[in-house]
Amino acid sequence: MAIGVQRATQQLTMADLKGRVDPDWCPGCGDFGVLAAVQKALVELRIPNHNVVTISGIGCSSNFPGYMNTYGMHTLHGRALAVATGLKLANHELTVLVTGGDGDGFGIGGNHFVHSMRRNVDLLYIVMDNQIYGLTTGQTSPTSRVGMKTKSMPFGNIEAPVNPISLALAAGATFVARGFSGEQKHLTELIKQGIEHPGFSFLDVFSPCVTYNHDNTYQWFRPRVKKLEDDSAYDPADWKAAMENSLVWGEEIPIGKFFERTDVPTLHGAEPVLNEGPLVRCDPRVPLDVARSFIEELM
């Protein structure tokens, strides 16, 4: 089974979690709200910051680890989940947060996204989904709507967008949620739940790009988002209901926890090699009697 999240002995503050430099995001960027919510969640969960590793790919939102005072890895475009999987398996006592954008996660990193979910790697994956490529100055992304005009598709996008929530449900993610950068308290709560969930937690966050996406703005989202938590009849254990709700998109767009199950073993929990504790603390030497048996097989 998963080892529980490690708690700090002393209370951390928001200031303790602030990185060495300030974010270089555009004023008004949705990512500010996500950063604040992540820091608040870590404070509230009392997780010591040296036991947290924030891992990202490349893109505007992937600058995230540098703005956090946790261990961080700013990896390659699309590869954060693969790096995070290796890191988690080598030391499963670390709390692993993976952050990135829709291009990073659903475009170039799409393969790792699908496979990380079916593996049920124990980490929280936050996608700051702005439905556009920002750092490359405004091209169509895998979540851009049909018809959206960008520099790469000036006559309008003709490709259907990916539905991250349905995809995550189909790929076997054991925690699937959607947040909105404009709903801080709600988002913080989802992040806390995602960190505590034993297994792969996927959190897609509407994080508007104020510079390049003039379609999906705060003003566009605000009247549309509807919290699943407000519907007392909604049961996040019901996968079919989650799938049905994942397809709802229009005048109303559901946010909140779509789905969670905790009965699937995590990747590190399923591998007996880790029964003795994290690999990083194991003796690197193969015991000599075991080594001898390896050689005897060949004789």
Place this chain on the structure above:
Amino acid sequence: MKQTFAIGIGGAAGQGVATPGDIFAKIFSRRGLHLNAYNAYQSIIRGGHTLLTIRTGTEKVTNMGDRIDLLIPLNQDTMDRHLKLLSAGAACIYNADTIKPGPADDDVQLCPLPVSELADISRNKVAQNTLAIGAGLHMMGIGFPALEEVLREQFKKKGEAVVAENVAVARAGYDYAAAHFRAFPNPLSRTENRYAILSGNTAMAMGGAAAGVKFYCAYPMSPSTGVLHWMAAHARKAGIMVRQVEDEIGVINMAIGAAHAGVRAMCATSGGGFALMSEGLGMSAMIETPVVVINCQRAGPSTGVPTKTEQGDLWQMLGAAFGDYPRIIAAPLDIGDCFKLIPEIFNLADRFQCPGLVLCDLLLSEGRLSVHPQDLDFSPSIDRGELITSANGNGTPSAAATNGDYKRYKITDNGISPRAIPGVPGHIHTVATDEHMEDGVLISDEFTNPVKRRAMMEKRMRKVTGIEAAVPPPVLSGARTADVTLIGWGSTMGVIEEASEILNEQGISTNQLQIRWLVPLHGEAILEILKDSRHTIIVENNYSGQFARYLRSETSFVPDGHIRKYDGEPFMPHHIVEAVKEQLAGKTQWAGKTQVSVPMHEIMV
């Protein structure tokens, strides 16, 4: 010349070529004999043509040699392909019911087995194979109990009835040969030595376990998959996390993630998979997290010939990932070296916090060799370099560092910055593939700074000087001066050695310069060695002379000739011997000033 004995067993894939091969290999190794096995096969699960060559002798057998002494064709196709290549003194054992011999040398002994008379073929589908093993063993002068012992082990799991049946069939073949076939003039010797028989893939996997690898991941790709298979089968005993990943991009990134957490991490692939790992290698170098990557070369380009060997990836390896960065590249010299090299390259990668690349090839990866068990050392030195694994920092000078003054990329004289692993209090930092400053903060986006960029580039590249000092220069084997100096790299060591012996016997003196460390190359030392050479020839298993071009680029050295082979099959000693003689006689084609020989592979496999 060393006395050796070679058996060739051929048939279609799925006909059971591997089992007789394993049985002969076990019998030879238990007689204290060395052996070398090479399987020429195809990318097909059933059908096609497979030829397994097992060569044995009392001294180390470094390659498959030039001659087959005993041919066991399991089908007509094998008979048709190989009988005509047998030379005087050889023998061919075959199923007389189904296979007809073709033209053969007068002094080749044809040994037809009346299989349906000797065994119940309706019950035992591989009776012809077992009969042939029995017959062959008698002709080699080996007593039947040795075979019975191995057959008992081989069929133990299938029950006593199957064991008894197979022993009886083998016995029938053994006795039939005693009555009808001429034994080989020299019975196989016996020594008191005992060897382990292993493939290069097994050797590299075991070398990884010995080096303390705790994380191994891979995507299946011939001819590297054997490393994954050994790792997966032994993971739980050895305490290694082994993962099969969705693609090689995921592989390298996952390995780097594990390495970053503080364990030794390794992965293996072939040329196509290595191409996908290129960007990840750059990350390893940039964030200064060591990882070891094995490339088992196969014949390229593209999907190429998945089951055939080549030394065609040198320039891919040299050019992998963009930008300049420190790294180590080594090519193991034989299967024993496949084991030994892994702990060595891990120590270097850890000390210098950079990627370590192993350039193996199918010939070693899938070939099998007898290795003295003492050469499989599970207690090699393990040097993790400047690694901080606790708040006390393992006694390194940065031990007392608080988070305020710990700098992951501290600028140092040797370019090495103490590396704290995640989870250590007081050393929090972010590593980045973007260019960064000493504390890890990016200088790629908002705060670009040419002075700092230059300082970080120079910090990383200073590690190259340390790597050069830590890696020994190559040494010449043989006399300081000789008629011919043969230069090779990696897996061609054994076959060049044997070709040299033959040339020496024929009155052409030779010496050999075999390169193991490709980066750093030690060009000055190589020039110093080659300045006394009278005639230099570079031997390599590729089309364009990749090593020759590399050596020239590093040293301006141009050899007198080249011997190259790129047909998918490895060199045989006579290929090199004949090419050297041709070149000395000035008979070969001219390509500019140097001569190039491309030996023809006579065996159709």
